[in-house]
Amino acid sequence: MSTDTLEGAGLLVRPRPPLLGRMWRGGLQGSEWTWAIAFTVPYIALFLAFVAYPVAFGAWLGRDPSLYFELAEDPIFQRTIVNTILYVGIAVNLKMFGALLLSGFFMRRGWWVKGLLLVFVLPWAMPALPAFISIHWMLNGEWGLFNNFLFNVFGIEGPGWLDTSRWLALGAVITSHIWKWMPFWTVILLAGRMAIPQELYEAAEVDGATGLTRFTHVTFPLLANLYLVCTLLSTIFTLGDFNSVYFVSGGGPALSTHVLATLGIRDAFEVARPELGVATVLTALPLMIPLVLILMRKLRTTEVTL
């Protein structure tokens, strides 16, 4: 290997690789580059094996356009699209708005508020499956806890919550989802509220802003970006939520409360047509991709304080 000698310094200097090579190697040289490769290869391999390959395999399974025509003609799929929109739209917005209000409540001082917060977050801390299965049994029209309570206390025969009405069943699913996940978002927004400097409130108070005015002029503008990011994240999570629907209503009655996530699994494993199941789930992409893009843009925003 040839070397050059810097005049007067007596230092050996290796010839610099071409600019393109340097850029490709991120400024690393010699063994640094080799070690960098050695350390990153396992992660790249894992990413390829467990992220890239499954996604590509799924896309390959759902590549046949006829699957989408078949879905479009399927009355259960059409109903599922409506359910998904209703489920995500209602559940996410009610949950996030409730979380916003409750986070304000939990900002109050007092030991009993902290105690209440502890109880409030329990549904979130509880394992999802037993919780949803319990709800399913509690809502049993004939022998469930709710209807037994109504009968024993008020002498009323309660409705078949999950038995015959699509709207009651969908309502039960949405309520269960909110019950389970609102505490999580409440805690996130509570953390956001706690990060707002107290001085701002003091200044606002001097200017005469109290109560609702203080919320609309100080709290909400500062929480707005966090609220939006949380709503986008929650929308993405809820769009892929399987447990709430599957374990509360089971997609019933008569397959009337399926959402894309549960119908995809049904088509893949109960109908035993994995390609149709993948196609079902892939139909959520036109909604999912814009959401992810907006989320990424929002996360890059640096101007907003919270």
Add this chain to the structure above:
Amino acid sequence: MNKLGRRVVLRGSVGLAAAGTFASPYIARAQAKTASVLWVQGFVKEEDEAFQNLVAAYEKASGNKIDYSLIPFGPAMQKIVAGLTSGDTPDIMFHDIADQAVVPQNTWNDKLIDVSDIVETQKDKFHPTALLASKYYNNVTKQRGFTYVPVKCGVLPFHVWNSMVEKAGFKLADAPKTWDAFWDFFKPMQKKLRETQRNVYVHGLQPTTNGPADGNNTFHHFLIANGGNGIVSPDGEAHLDDPQVKEAVIKSLTYITTSYKEGYVPPGALGWSDADDNNAFHAKQIVMDLDGTISTEVAMIHEKEKYDDAITLKLPNDNAGQPMRAELGAAGAFIAKSAKNVAVAKDFLKYVIQPDNLNLYLKTGLGRWLPPMPHLVKEDPFWLKQDPHRTAYATEGMIDPTVPNYPCFNPGYAEVNAQQVWGIAVADVVKDGMTVQAATDKALKRISTILAKYPVTRS
């Protein structure tokens, strides 16, 4: 101490990779006598013990090894479907409802190995209906062939709480001998029973859209009882425009939906899973239940009072007064083309279906499933003489007339079952107020659309 440098690491990695590459053929050869098996877990622990005994006996006799996984009903189906999709399958796969849910479609798609050499070893001993259930249509070869090895069979008997019938002032011996009249016999009991028990129902009907099997099985029995068995003929052709079939569908839907609307069926039955009727029966919330196998009774085998109080009844005659044909399900095994150790897999299955092995396996499993060989039932007193539940069950399944599940005639019917077309038809009437005629037309049209994707007879 040697320094762990870059070159040492790289050389070591290359060395390991090379050793793995050269050693792999020897590892593969060492495993050539092993077959991997996915088998469905039993309803009671005795069924699993029976399978483990069977495996141990085979390993001892053959010197081969069986690497098995006992997996619950639902997850087993998911693993089978996922394996067949990815091409990474165990050598043998077994499922209780494979004849309805996975073998028809995968034979159609040419993904399964021909197992006629296994079936042939006992062909003369198999029940004719079980043999029908082992042959499926391949859309690549355009032929029917054996791709399924029947291991055990099941039918749907009636399960009745005798004490509830007597409490209502009736005697089971007085039950009529034809289908609709038999169901009607229970209706007057409900009023009497409700004097002391809230929310008790007489009909364990399962008009469910959840699956996988009970809702379809229930409807098919009504269809057969009303003369609609010819909805799909053995050549695979559907007869959806046949007036007799259409009339049978209408009569079946009418009976089921009327019973539901009149309040003889638990409203939640519309969303029951396959286990929910068993739970309701065990809790004495329903007086009778039409359900597959005698798992209902076997689950109570250690509670003598309950076991004796439950009565198992074989099917009454159909509505024309003729002996009713029960739908005989065949649980069995199959081998995917992606299997690696086919020779051992086939050898094991040949061992499993040897009559004595099969009989011992199913008897150890408490007789929840029937052997697919009538001579075993007739010759071994265990099946027809020692227990009243097994007597009724085995008589219905192995002595009385039976029909196979329709997917063995046309693989498209497996998708009809999976789409729960009949459960949806019931829901259309009881939930959405559709007329029976309209629900019938809608269901038959849907079946026609699905079956059009599987042109068996036109091939």
